[in-house]
Amino acid sequence: MSVYTVVVESQLIDFLKNYDVGVLESFEGISAGIENTNYFVNTLKEGEQQQFVLTIFEHHSFEELPYFLNIMAFMAEHNIPTAHPMPTRSNGYLKELCGKPASLVERLKGGGVENPSVVQCGVMGEQLAAFHLAGLEYDQFRANDRDLDWMQRTYESIKHHLSIEESALIQAELAFQNTVDWAHCPKGVTHADLFCDNALFDGDKLSGIIDLYYACHSSFLYDLAVMVNDWCRTHSETPKDIQFDEVKINTLLTAYQTKRSLTEVEQSVWPAALRLAALRFFLSRLQDKHIPREGEMTQIKDPDVFKQILIIHQSH
Secondary structure, eight states: OBBSSOOOHHHHHHHHTTSSSOEEEEEEEOOSSSSSEEEEEEEEETTEEEEEEEEEOSSOOTTTHHHHHHHHHHHHHTTOOBOOBOOOTTSSSOEEETTEEEEEEEOOSSBOOSSOOHHHHHHHHHHHHHHHHHHTTOOOOOBOTTSHHHHHHHHHHHGGGSOHHHHHHHHHHHHHHTTOOOTTSOEEEEOSOOOGGGEEEETTEEEEEOOOTTOEEEEHHHHHHHHHHHHTBOOOSSGGGOOBOHHHHHHHHHHHHTTSOOOHHHHHHHHHHHHHHHHHHHHHHHHHHHSOOOOSBOOOOOHHHHHHHHHHHHHO
């Protein structure tokens, strides 16, 4: 969530006329995250304030986006705490703003978690399993566009920026991952980006899972590994100080399996899944660092965090 596209008040007033949400009261840009332009938007309807998140999509087309927005609505309607997109007056969830597709989504209460507790890890494990099971009934399909082929292409595009050590680490991991057989791991709708800042908590109560714009049909185990790599580690300012908390990992995995047990195949490739999830975000952060996009308010996240996570998992 960043601001790459600057919206002025008159543009937003016109945009809001497409929705039954009242009139604009205030808005401000959101700097957290890295993919799309986001604003907090407050409106007044019949004297009551309503709060939303406006997202302007910087990479996705009008044709791609219904998949994500429909998933958000589907999950919210199947008792998974997610932000429901607001329908337009002409139905659907998309309108154009500043020449790009945009959506308005209810703003959930609560905030992201910087250092999740053991209890919160358990909550997320159970909720991810519920998300996976609910998604089995979702009838739209989107392939994973951050798969191993993407990782190989991304490495090729940035390798001239990398140190010898970084290149060797990535090449070795790509070679290893190409030996892993993922074909027999259960698949379905995955969030694929369920970091601590993509879940909102009010105390230990989960108020919502947000930012489903990487959602795709992929391995459930990979989705679980993405989450463990962020929720179950220390969030140190110094990447080399990162450690994993076994109590949090065990709590999260146990909670997940109260709703969906891991198969024998999944258990056998779990270490490889943790490594694959680390490699994916190491590469995307390296790409953002070396080939940055311009924005008014942007946040480039440290690739060394996932470099260290990958090294930790390789050593085990």
